[in-house]
Structures are given as structure tokens and as C-alpha cells.
Amino acid sequence: MSQSSNPFAWSDRFVARHIGPRTADVDCMLQECGFKTLDALADAAVPAQIRFRKPLNLPPSRSEHGLLAELRKTAAQNNVFRSFIGMGYYDCITPGVIQRNILENPGWYTQYTPYQAEISQGRLEALLNFQTMIADLTGLEIANASLLDEATAAAEAMTMCHALKAKEGKNTFFVSDSCHPQTIAVVRTRAEALGIAVTIGSHHTFQFSENVFAALVQYPATDGTIHDFRAFGETAHKHDALFIVAADLLSLILLQPPGEFGADVAVGSAQRFGVPMGFGGPHAAFIATRDAHKRHLPGRIVGVSKDAQGRPALRLALQTREQHIRREKATSNICTAQVLLAIMASMYAVYHGADGLKKIAQRVHRLTAALASGLQRLGFEVANENFFDTLKISVGNRPIKDILRVAENHRVNLRVYDSENVGVSLDEATSAEELETLLRIFNGDKALNFRVEDLDTDGPDLPRRSSAVLTHPVFNRYHSETEMLRYIRRLESRDLSLTMSMIPLGSCTMKLNATAEMLPVTWPEFGRLHPFAPATQTQGYQALFRDLENWLAEISGFSGVSLQPNAGSQGEYAGLLVIRQFHASHGEGRRNVCLIPTSAHGTNPASAVMAGLKVVPVACDQKGNINVDDLKAKAAEHRADLSALMVTYPSTHGVFEETIKDICKIVHDNGGQVYMDGANMNALVGLCRPGDLGADVCHINLHKTFCIPHGGGGPGMGPICVASHLAPFLPKHPIIPVGGKQGIGAISAAPWGSASILVIPWIYIRLMGADGLTEATKVAILNANYIARRLDKYFPVLYKGHGSLVAHECILDLRHFKSVTVEDVAKRLMDYSFHAPTISWPVPGTMMVEPTESESKEELDRFCDAMIAIHGEITAIESGATDAKNNLLKNAPHTAEVVTADKWDRPYTREQAAWPAKSLRAQKFWPPVNRIDNVFGDRSPVCTCIGMDAFTS
Numbered sequence: 005m006s007q008s009s010n011p012f013a014w015s016d017r018f019v020a021r022h023i024g025p026r027t028a029d030v031d032c033m034l035q036e037c038g039f040k041t042l043d044a045l046a047d048a049a050v051p052a053q054i055r056f057r058k059p060l061n062l063p064p065s066r067s068e069h070g071l072l073a074e075l076r077k078t079a080a081q082n083n084v085f086r087s088f089i090g091m092g093y094y095d096c097i098t099p100g101v102i103q104r105n106i107l108e109n110p111g112w113y114t115q116y117t118p119y120q121a122e123i124s125q126g127r128l129e130a131l132l133n134f135q136t137m138i139a140d141l142t143g144l145e146i147a148n149a150s151l152l153d154e155a156t157a158a159a160e161a162m163t164m165c166h167a168l169k170a171k172e173g174k175n176t177f178f179v180s181d182s183c184h185p186q187t188i189a190v191v192r193t194r195a196e197a198l199g200i201a202v203t204i205g206s207h208h209t210f211q212f213s214e215n216v217f218a219a220l221v222q223y224p225a226t227d228g229t230i231h232d233f234r235a236f237g238e239t240a241h242k243h244d245a246l247f248i249v250a251a252d253l254l255s256l257i258l259l260q261p262p263g264e265f266g267a268d269v270a271v272g273s274a275q276r277f278g279v280p281m282g283f284g285g286p287h288a289a290f291i292a293t294r295d296a297h298k299r300h301l302p303g304r305i306v307g308v309s310k311d312a313q314g315r316p317a318l319r320l321a322l323q324t325r326e327q328h329i330r331r332e333k334a335t336s337n338i339c340t341a342q343v344l345l346a347i348m349a350s351m352y353a354v355y356h357g358a359d360g361l362k363k364i365a366q367r368v369h370r371l372t373a374a375l376a377s378g379l380q381r382l383g384f385e386v387a388n389e390n391f392f393d394t395l396k397i398s399v400g401n402r403p404i405k406d407i408l409r410v411a412e413n414h415r416v417n418l419r420v421y422d423s424e425n426v427g428v429s430l431d432e433a434t435s436a437e438e439l440e441t442l443l444r445i446f447n448g449d450k451a452l453n454f455r456v457e458d459l460d461t462d463g464p465d466l467p468r469r470s471s472a473v474l475t476h477p478v479f480n481r482y483h484s485e486t487e488m489l490r491y492i493r494r495l496e497s498r499d500l501s502l503t504m505s506m507i508p509l510g511s512c513t514m515k516l517n518a519t520a521e522m523l524p525v526t527w528p529e530f531g532r533l534h535p536f537a538p539a540t541q542t543q544g545y546q547a548l549f550r551d552l553e554n555w556l557a558e559i560s561g562f563s564g565v566s567l568q569p570n571a572g573s574q575g576e577y578a579g580l581l582v583i584r585q586f587h588a589s590h591g592e593g594r595r596n597v598c599l600i601p602t603s604a605h606g607t608n609p610a611s612a613v614m615a616g617l618k619v620v621p622v623a624c625d626q627k628g629n630i631n632v633d634d635l636k637a638k639a640a641e642h643r644a645d646l647s648a649l650m651v652t653y654p655s656t657h658g659v660f661e662e663t664i665k666d667i668c669k670i671v672h673d674n675g676g677q678v679y680m681d682g683a684n685m686n687a688l689v690g691l692c693r694p695g696d697l698g699a700d701v702c703h704i705n706l707h708k709t710f711c712i713p714h715g716g717g718g719p720g721m722g723p724i725c726v727a728s729h730l731a732p733f734l735p736k737h738p739i740i741p742v743g744g745k746q747g748i749g750a751i752s753a754a755p756w757g758s759a760s761i762l763v764i765p766w767i768y769i770r771l772m773g774a775d776g777l778t779e780a781t782k783v784a785i786l787n788a789n790y791i792a793r794r795l796d797k798y799f800p801v802l803y804k805g806h807g808s809l810v811a812h813e814c815i816l817d818l819r820h821f822k823s824v825t826v827e828d829v830a831k832r833l834m835d836y837s838f839h840a841p842t843i844s845w846p847v848p849g850t851m852m853v854e855p856t857e858s859e860s861k862e863e864l865d866r867f868c869d870a871m872i873a874i875h876g877e878i879t880a881i882e883s884g885a886t887d888a889k890n891n892l893l894k895n896a897p898h899t900a901e902v903v904t905a906d907k908w909d910r911p912y913t914r915e916q917a918a919w920p921a922k923s924l925r926a927q928k929f930w931p932p933v934n935r936i937d938n939v940f941g942d943r944s945p946v947c948t949c950i951g952m953d954a955f956t957s
Contacts, residue, residue, distance in 0.1 A: 018068055019776035022516055022858060023783050029861035030783070033790040037809075042782040046691060048807035049785050051662045054692045061558050065773030068520040075767065079529035081544035086438065087281075087417040087534035090394050090429025091226060091739075092154050092184050092252075092753070094276040095532065097432055101485050102278055102351050105492045106344070108526060110713075113344055114502035114517055116509060116839060117717035121319035122311075122897050123834050125932045126495030127716045128318035131306045131343065133478055134274075134350035135947055138290045140473045141256040142249075142270035143263025146947050147292035148303040149320075150274070150346035150718070151338065152570050155190035155753035157271035157289040158183075158220060158250055160302045160336055162191055163614075164293075165218035165246040165269065166200060168300055172244070174217035175200055180207040182225035183250060186753045189738040191220070193749030197581060197616040207236050212243035218269075220248040223262060224255060227387065227427060228394025232467060237266030253277060253290070254432075255392040257358075257365040260467040269293045276431065278352035279345050280526070283545055284535030284754025285570055286719035286761060288346035298947070302336035304717070309941025312895070312934040313902070319936050321947060337573045337610035344715030355488050358474040364432050368393045371439055372430050373463030374456060378443040381454060387425065390464035394429040396421065397446070410449045414441055417537055498932040499716075500839050505929070506859045508791075508867060510658065510813040510842040510852025511605070513686045513708035521711055521767045525760055535754040536739050548766055549756060555769050556725055559777070560682075560702060561695025564731030566743065567723045568750070570757035572683065573607045575703025575722025576650075578735055580615035581748045582701060582726060583648045583677045585733040589746055595647040595675065599638055601630050603656045603846050608681060617647055628657030628803035630667055639674040646676040653697065654684045656846045658788070658813040659805030668698025677701070677730075685709040686856065687785060687812035690778025694725070701726045710765035719758050721765075783857035784812040787864060791855055794868045798875040802850060813854035815847060816871075823888045824878045826851060832877070834897035836870040836921055837929040866923060873920055887911055892920075897931035 025033060030042065039045040047055075066074070087095065098107070106112045118124030118131075131149040138147035151157040162177050177200050179188055188204060195202045203210070207221055219240050224230045237247040248269040249262035254276050256262075262270040275287035293301055307321025353361065372393050376386045379397060387396040399407060404423055411418050419427030428442060440456050474480075482488045500507075507514040524530055533542060553565040569575040580598070587595040598617040600608050602624055609619045622638055623631040630651065639646060649671040654660050661667070668678045680699035686709045688694070694702040706712045707720035714720075726734065736743035737755040756762070772780065792801045792814040799816035818826045826849050830840030842852040855864055877893060880886040890911060898917040908914060919925060 016067060017065065018518070018520070018771040019065060019779060022518065022772065022776070023780055024858050024860035024863065025783060025787070030786065033786055033861060037786070037789050037793050042779070042786060045786055045789070046782050049789070049805070049809040049811065050660055050691050051806045053662070054660070054664060054697055056561070056690070056692045056696060060690055060774035060777065062555055062774040062777070063770060065776050066770055068771060071767060071770050072520060072523065075524055075763070078544045078547055079524065079527055081547065082529045082533060083415070083541040084528055084532050085415045085417045085537065085541055087537055088428045088430065088442070089417050089419045089534050089536055090228070090427060091186070091419065091536060092273055093281050093534050093536070094429065094431035095281065095433040096276045096278055098278045098280060098348070099352065099355050101488050101492070102348055102355065103526065105489060106348055106351060108522070109496070110517065111496045111499070111501050111503050112347065113522070113713045113715050115499050115716035116507050116512065116514060116714050118320060120830060120834070120840055121317070121936050122831065122931045122933055123500040123839060123929070125318055126498035127343065127347065128306050129495055129498075130347040130350050132308075132318060132947075133354060134288070134346045135306060136476060137350055137353045137474065138292050141253055141261060142251060142267070142292040143261030143471065144267070144270055144292040145295040146298045146301065146305070147290055148301050148305045150288040150341040150343065151291055151303050152342060152574065153285060153287060153289050153753040154184070154250060154271060154273040155187040155750070156574070157291045158187045158248070159191050159194035160338065161248045161269045161271050161291055162194065162200070162218060162220065163198065163336065164297070164300050164302060165248065166198070168246065168297060169217035172217070174215050174245075176213065176215045176217065177202050178210055178216055178219040179204045180219070180221040181205055182207065182227065182229070182231070183220060183222040184226045185738045186750060187250060189750040190753060193581070193751065194614070196749065197584070197614060199616065207231070207233070212239060212245060214243065216243060216245045218246040218248055220250060223249050223251045223259075224392050224394065227396040227421075228391040228429070229388045229396075230259065230390045230392060230466065234265045241266065252392065254361070254365050254368065256469070257361045257473065258369065258466060258468060259392065260469050261471065264469070264471065268297070274346065274349035277349035279348050280531035280760065281534055282531050282758070282760030283533040283542065284756060285758030286342050286345050288342040288349050303338045304341050305947050307941050308946040309936050309938065311936050315933065317933040317936045319938060319941055321941050337577060337607045337614050339573045339607045340571045340720045341718040343717035344719060347716065351492065353474060354479055354482050354491070357479050357483055360483070361474070368430055368432060368434070369463060370461040371434050374459040374461045375428065375430065375439060375442060376463065377460040378452070378454070378456065379446060382443065382447050384446060390466060392466070393431065394427060396425055396427050398425055406448070407446060410445045413449070414445055416441065416445060417534060500837070500929050505837050505839070506855065506863050506867060507839040508841045508853045508855050509839070510815070510854040511656065511683055512714070512842065513854060513856055514714065515711065515856035516858035517711050517713035517764070518768070518771070520771065521764045524763045524767070530760050530763055535759070545759060548762065552762055552766050556704060556723060559689055559693065560704065560725040561693030562702070562725035563728040564726045564734055564744070565723055566734040567721075567756045567762060568735050568737070568742070568752050569703065569722040569724060570752045571718070571720045572703060572705045572722040573611060574751055575724050576607055576611035576679070576681065577614050578748070578751045579679050579701040579703055579724045579726070580611060580617060580648060582724065582730050582733045583679060584615055584617070585746065585748050586677065586730055587647060589733070592675070595645050597642040597645050598647055599635065599649040599671070599676070601651065603628060604650060604652060605656060605681065605683065608650045612650065628655060628659060629661045629663065632663050632666065632670070635667060636670055639670050639676065643674045646671070646674050648677045648679050650679045650681060652681040652683055653694065654687050654811035657803040658810045658815055658852065659803050660811055662806060664697050672698070683708065684812065687781060689781045690774065691781050695727060701730055706765045711768040712761050712764045719761055721758055721761060780857045787855040787857060787859060788812050788814055788853070791853055791864060791868060795871055798872055799851070802847060813852055816851045816853060817849070818851060819849035821878055821882060823881050824893055825849075828893040828896065829874055831935055832874050832893045832896040833870060834931045835918065837924060837927070838867060838870060866921070870921060892916060897934065899932065899934055900930045902934065
């Protein structure tokens with residue numbers, strides 16, 4: 005029975021909540037575009053030869069209420085045991101004020117990456133706090149604004165150090181066997197593709213050679229031991245090698261920081277600073293280094309500059325988005341961060357301050373010392389010579405299975421090393437009662453003959469830190485919940501998010517992140533599971549993964565899926581490694597050429613180089629399409645060693661290329677595979693499928709098409725979907741069995757990447773159903789063409805495709821203006837309470853606009869009206885009616901402070917500056933700073949809270 009014929013079907017369909025334009029609005033917009041129906045528009049915009057004409061084989065849509073009830077039953081299949089497994093993942097306590105007002109607040113999780121700094125000051129301040137916190141705790145001068153996970157951060161540190169030593173020709177990387185196994189696995193994967201030799205062994209006995217460029221150790225070690233690495237670091241430096249330390253952040257409150265015992269780089273995870281385990285993520289990793297190496301630091305860095313009024317202002321600094329500049333010469337393909345989680349971690353430090361964090365760390369250590377004392381009373385041997393929060397326990401002649409059986413009866417997970425050793429890691433959430441339970445487990449479930457209160461809580465001597473930490477005022481002011489709440493809200497008010505207006509960024513798909521999709525993320529059944537918990541305890545997650553894999557396979561037209569890549573850039577990297585492994589399995593490991601169109605996203609060539617491939621560019625024609633003749637020539641030229649073509653579809657220029665099947669055939673005929681960048685899946689779902697077009701693998705940005713929110717620049721997820729012949733090569737994991745029989749190595753620290761946010765696309769797909777997803781795609785195409793039609797005569801649409809239409813985004817050409825730049829227009833849009841579209845990419849001097857299906861006609865019109873009004877302002881400047889330097893655009897954005905100042909010496913009114921549209925009288929976002937001086941910030945980079953006193957006061 006169809007939903008329409010079912011008399012008991014829910015009348016309140018989610019599809020109508022997700023899609024912005026009402027029925028009458030759709031009719032009006034279609035008329036503007038010259039079509040009678042959405043189907044007619046889709047038929048005209050999407051080439052017939054690539055259309056998928058069948059309904060997607062997906063479950064029917066459900067109501068929000070009904071689906072959440074269903075998901076509750078799935079979540080109940082997860083058994084939330086108390087996990088003391090450790091290995092870099094710990095239970096923690098998220099302060100309620102942070103959970104409610106950041107993690108669960110769309111004012112924080114719907115922000116875009118802070119490329120438009122003037123309207124991102126709150127988030128940038130929180131990230132600067134994060135950088136300061138990491139620099140303080142690690143004892144190093146500079147840190148970035150987070151990476152994807154600890155293992156990825158270690159791999160990034162390796163490649164950074166390799167680049168630093170490139171001129172010396174060194175090519176061996178040492179990894180201590182005391183590192184977490186998932187870190188070793190991810191490093192190995194990265195190194196193999198780059199041709200770096202990895203040596204794994206004991207740091208006690210390792211002999212440095214002249215070919216070693218860097219060494220990685222864990223502090224404390226994966227078994228909890230705190231090694232003294234001073235002599236090891238000195239030896240590394242004597243042999244001209246760099247020294248990397250993977251450190252536990254909470255322990256650094258008490259322990260001597262890596263920077264003080266010789267580390268050149270420190271990496272790790274900020275998960276235990278108030279971020280739930282979430283079955284593996286998302287969490288904010290960190291990387292810190294010496295000031296001398298700051299221009300080699302991967303990822304984003306927040307720096308201090310000044311605005312047009314000379315006041316301190318924040319911006320992304322140094323090599324931000326370096327992929328777009330350096331492409332295949334980039335040192336990293338990292339295009340995202342874990343901003344939302346880094347903000348949570350930084351706020352955790354602000355909330356507790358140095359004293360509060362010290363008390364937490366001391367309590368954890370005292371509990372661990374008491375546990376060690378109790379175990380020794382029970383006759384067990386603690387293998388660690390010293391420790392912070394983790395013990396490795398030798399069980400002697402006691403059957404380890406008996407201990408694990410008792411632990412299971414008490415709903416407790418321990419780490420199993422082998423048949424003779426188990427591990428226990430305590431955390432912030434550990435109680436005295438749990439301590440007693442742990443001791444009882446080791447006592448055969450019998451009552452103790454001593455009191456836990458009487459156990460020794462001193463433990464062994466630790467290499468204590470002597471330096472002060474978190475001394476900046478921001479970490480010492482907001483310790484009451486009232487003050488903390490006001491600080492969070494103050495920073496939120498300095499950022500423009502989707503709660504204020506549309507964010508029409510091309511290639512970024514800033515659509516609705518529905519509340520119903522977000523709610524389960526913080527359910528304990530999803531949030532409190534350790535990523536290495538036994539499979540018997542995670543059946544709810546396994547069911548959710550199976551569903552999502554099947555649905556993504558159906559939507560993409562492929563047969564195999566890996567959910568492990570935890571960012572779009574990681575999906576690119578994983579997909580190319582799968583192709584590389586496929587060729588190697590057929591004795592064609594020589595295939596190392598990757599063809600990439602010149603229009604491609606900058607991460608494409610960077611990812612190709614990371615996968616060990618040689619980049620060969622393919623030209624585009626005047627319409628923005630791949631030049632098929634050039635592709636044929638390049639494919640034929642490299643026939644013997646062609647590995648892959650990377651192609652984005654619809655193209656980066658926002659059009660459906662009619663030759664896409666021919667393009668795929670050319671590559672296949674020359675022995676290559678086709679990697680499709682799924683950044684633009686928002687224009688495909690339900691209308692055509694990458695697998696049907698001839699692609700062999702694609703990644704899907706779940707943070708774009710499938711509603712995981714951008715979180716101010718992360719988290720993201722980039723699963724890969726592959727054809728059947730590539731499925732055996734999907735990524736494995738060293739702890740949990742996943743992937744194909746011939747799978748590539750681990751890509752991420754956790755087997756399913758950032759698992760807890762996978763509930764979001766699961767809910768989105770179930771709420772929408774096949775018909776709803778297809779309708780959303782059609783409306784996305786309608787909204788883009790409506791904007792293109794309204795603005796074309798003011799800002800010509802640069803590229804049009806089939807039927808003279810665009811796909812889900814359009815590129816507006818501003819290059820014909822003589823006195824006004826695209827950046828001027830971007831800043832002026834802030835005065836209209838809008839975030840600018842993507843500027844100067846993929847074509848300099850243009851704007852790429854993507855409205856998404858979630859925006860209403862009213863909001864689209866408000867944006868178009870703003871752009872048309874700005875065109876009038878430009879015309880006045882270009883004609884000479886307005887001063888070419890002192891005008892509305894060159895002075896934009898206008899802050900409340902400037903507009904309300906006693907002095908006003910500008911040749912336009914205050915009203916023209918601040919309220920150029922009537923709608924702004926009802927609601928206006930005030931940019932907190934004037935236009936920022938980017939050059940000043942790069943010439944004098946300040947990337948910690950030092951120097952921010954004037955700003956914070």
C-alpha cells in the first residue's frame with residue numbers, strides 16, 4: 005500500500021519541512037525559469053543519457069516522531085558497558101552548559117568554515133583558545149585549529165617532518181611499538197603510499213641511522229607506562245632527526261610537557277576534554293610544533309590581525325586552503341578540521357581552568373594508584389613501572405577468561421593484550437564505586453578484605469611539569485555557569501550561522517540540519533560506546549551501518565561501501581588507495597598517473613600525491629567542461645602507467661557534462677579507473693548515479709548532501725562507494741575486522757570513522773524516503789536556476805549546461821567591473837546579513853552560488869534583491885557618481901560602532917551603510933569587526949591568545 009493510499013499514514017511529512025519553497029512558490033519559480041513542472045525542469049537540465057529512471061530502492065519515508073521511536077529500539081541494541089579500554093578513548097563528563105549551548109545548538113553547529121572572517125569572530129576566538137590550550141599543554145610554540153583524529157595527526161606529523169628533511173634525502177621513519185596500534189596502522193598506510201620506510205620497534209634499543217628523518221613515541225605509552233624520553237630525543241637530534249610525541253592531553257596537566265624534553269612536534273586527541281567517545285568520533289585531534297616549523301604545519305591556523313579601524317581581529321592565517329594554491333605540491337590534503345569538537349574542548353578548558361583541570365587529572369591519577377595498590381594486595385603484578393591513568397596487569401596463572409566473564413557480568417570492558425595481560429584505563433567519570441567493582445572483578449567476584457578508602461593513592465613518582473599552564477585570562481574568568489553561559493552566547497553572537505540567513509556557498513551545500521536528525525547524537529547508546537567495544541555490545545550500530553551502507557550503495561549505483569573515511573579529503577585519499585591496490589593485485593603496480601581536470605578542487609591533486617600518484621592536468625574548454633580531445637591525448641600518452649582520472653560530477657563549474665560516459669570510457673579503454681568526487685551529489689540523488697555513469701569509486705560528503713552539519717568547519721564524513729571489482733580492497737582496521745580481504749590499511753583511527761554522526765544521514769534518508777530525496781534534488785536544481793535567471797542580467801552566469809541551465813549551483817561573473825572586486829561584494833553582503841557565496845573559485849573574480857533545496861523563495865528573493873541592490877551600488881562607483889575609494893563597498897562591512905560613532909565623514913548615509921534593505925529593520929546581523937587586514941596578519945603571525953588582551957577586554 006502506498007503512503008498516499010494508506011488512510012492511517014502520518015499527514016505531517018518531513019519532506020515538506022526539509023524543502024523550503026511551498027507549492028505555490030515552486031510554481032512561480034518554475035514559471036520564471038520557463039517550465040511548467042519540476043519533472044520538465046529536471047528533464048531539461050539533466051542529460052537524458054545519464055538519467056536514472058527507476059525509483060530508488062529505499063525504505064518509505066516516516067514521520068519524525070515515528071522514526072525516532074524506531075531508532076530508540078535500534079539504539080537499545082547497543083549495550084552501554086563501562087569501558088576501561090583506553091587506547092586513546094575515554095569516558096568523560098561534558099558540562100551541561102557546553103552540551104546544551106554548543107553541541108546541541110544550531111547557532112554553533114550550522115556555521116560555515118570561517119573563510120569570511122569578519123562574520124566568524126566568535127568561532128575564531130574559541131579556536132584561538134584551542135590553539136593556546138594545546139600550545140600551553142604541549143610546551144610548544146604553535147598549534148593548529150585541530151585535525152581529524154590522533155592517528156591521522158601522527159601521519160600528518162610524519163609527512164610534515166619528511167617535508168622538512170626533504171633536501172637531505174632521508175626516508176626512514178621510526179615508530180615506537182609502545183604507540184597505540186591504530187596509530188601505527190594509519191601511519192603505515194600513509195607511509196606505504198608515499199614510499200616512506202617505516203621501522204617499528206622498541207625505542208629503548210633502536211639505533212638511529214643517517215637515513216632516519218623522524219621518530220614517533222607515545223606519552224604515556226599505550227600500556228600506560230610513562231617513559232623518560234629525554235635521552236631518546238637527544239639521540240634523535242644528534243642524528244639530525246625530528247622527534248614527535250603522541251601525548252595524552254589530560255596527563256599533560258601534571259606531566260612534563262613534550263616541548264620541555266625535546267619534542268619538535270606533539271600530536272594527540274582532545275576527546276577527553278568533554279567530548280563523548282561516540283564509538284570513535286568525531287573528536288578534535290591536535291598537532292603542535294616549534295615556531296620555526298609553523299609554515300609547514302598542516303591544516304588551519306587561526307591568527308591575530310587587525311581590522312580597518314586598527315583593532316585586533318582574527319582570521320585564518322598562513323597556509324590556509326593551501327591546496328588551492330599549491331595543489332599537487334601541497335604538504336597535506338587536509339581541507340577540513342574538527343571545529344565543533346575543538347570548540348567544545350577549548351570551552352571545557354575555559355570552564356574548568358587550570359586549577360579545575362589539575363584537580364581532575366590528580367583525581368584520575370589517585371584512583372589509578374589506588375587500583376594498582378588494590379591489585380597488588382590481591383596478588384596481581386602491575387607491569388608498569390609508573391603510570392598516569394592506565395595499568396597493564398599480569399594475571400599470572402589465573403585464567404584470563406574467568407576475569408573477562410566476571411567483568412562482563414558487571415557490564416565492564418577491559419583491554420586484552422594477550423592470554424596473560426589485561427589493561428585498565430581510568431578516566432574523569434570513574435567513581436569510587438567503580439574502583440571497588442574493578443577490584444572485585446579481579447578478585448573472582450568475591451568481596452574484598454580491605455576498604456578502597458585505605459588504599460595507597462600516591463603512586464610512583466611522575467616527571468612533573470614545573471611550567472605554568474593556561475594562564476591567559478580567558479581560562480581564568482568563566483568558572484561559574486552564569487559567566488560561562490554568557491561567554492558562549494557572546495561568542496555565538498559574533499558569528500553568522502544558518503539560524504540567521506542562508507549561506508549560499510557553491511560546492512558546500514549548506515542545507516537544513518533538522519533537529520530530529522541531530523537529537524540522537526547525544527543519546528548515551530550512541531555517544532558513550534568505546535570504538536573497540538566487543539561487537540556483541542554494538543548490534544544497534546551494526547544495524548545502522550548496514551542500512552546506511554546499503555542505502556548509499558543504492559543511491560550511488562555501487563556495490564561496496566566503507567564508512568571509515570572521516571572527511572571528504574580522506575575519502576579521496578582512500579578511494580585512490582583502493583584503485584592503487586586494485587592495480588597492484590593485477591601486477592600493474594607501475595600504474596601511477598592520475599589525470600585531473602584543471603577545474604578540480606585543490607584537494608584532488610593533493611590527495612593524489614598522498615596516494616603516491618603523479619598528477620597530470622587535463623584542460624577544460626571555454627564552457628568549463630573537460631576538454632575531451634586533451635583527455636584522449638593524455639590518456640593515450642600515459643596508457644602504460646595510467647592509474648585513474650579524478651572527476652567531479654556535476655562539474656566544479658556547476659553543469660552536467662554531457663560527455664561524462666565517454667570520458668569514463670576513454671579512461672577505461674586506457675587501463676585506468678575513474679574516481680568521481682561526490683562533492684556535488686546534491687544534484688544527483690534520485691536523478692542519476694555515479695556507478696551508472698561509468699565511475700568505479702566515489703566519495704560522498706555526508707556533511708553536504710546528507711545533512712551532517714558543517715560545524716563551523718568540521719566534523720565531516722567522506723565514505724567511499726565502490727564497484728564490485730574494487731570492494732575487496734576497502735580499508736581494514738587493526739582492532740576491529742572491517743574492510744575487504746585484500747583491503748588497504750586503516751585510513752582513520754576508528755573502524756567506522758566518526759560513527760556517532762552517522763545517525764544523522766541515516767535519519768535524513770529514512771525521513772525523506774526515495775521520493776523525498778528525488779524531490780529535494782529537483783528543488784535544489786530549481787533554486788539554483790531561479791537565482792541564475794534572476795541575476796544573469798546583472799552578474800552573467802559564466803557556465804551553463806544542458807538546456808542552457810545550471811545544475812545545483814551557478815557561477816556569477818564579476819570580472820568585468822573595473823573598480824570593484826569580488827571580495828568587495830562579499831564584504832558588502834555582510835551588511836545585508838548574508839554570508840558571501842564561494843568567491844574566486846574555481847574561477848578568480850567570480851562567485852559560486854548554491855542555494856540548496858532547504859531555502860525558501862522568500863530567502864532566495866532576499867538574496868537576489870541584495871545582489872541587485874549591490875549591483876546598483878557598483879554601477880554608481882563604475883560611472884563615477886560615487887567616489888572610487890570611499891564608498892559603500894570598499895568600506896564594507898560596517899560595524900555598529902562605526903555607524904553609531906559621533907564622527908561620520910563618508911559620502912553616503914548611515915542608513916545606506918547599515919540598513920540597505922527594509923527587512924534589516926526587523927532583524928540584522930552586525931559584523932563585529934571591520935574589514936580585516938590579511939597581509940598584516942601574515943607578516944606578523946600571532947596564533948595564540950598572547951596579544952589578544954585588547955580584544956578580550
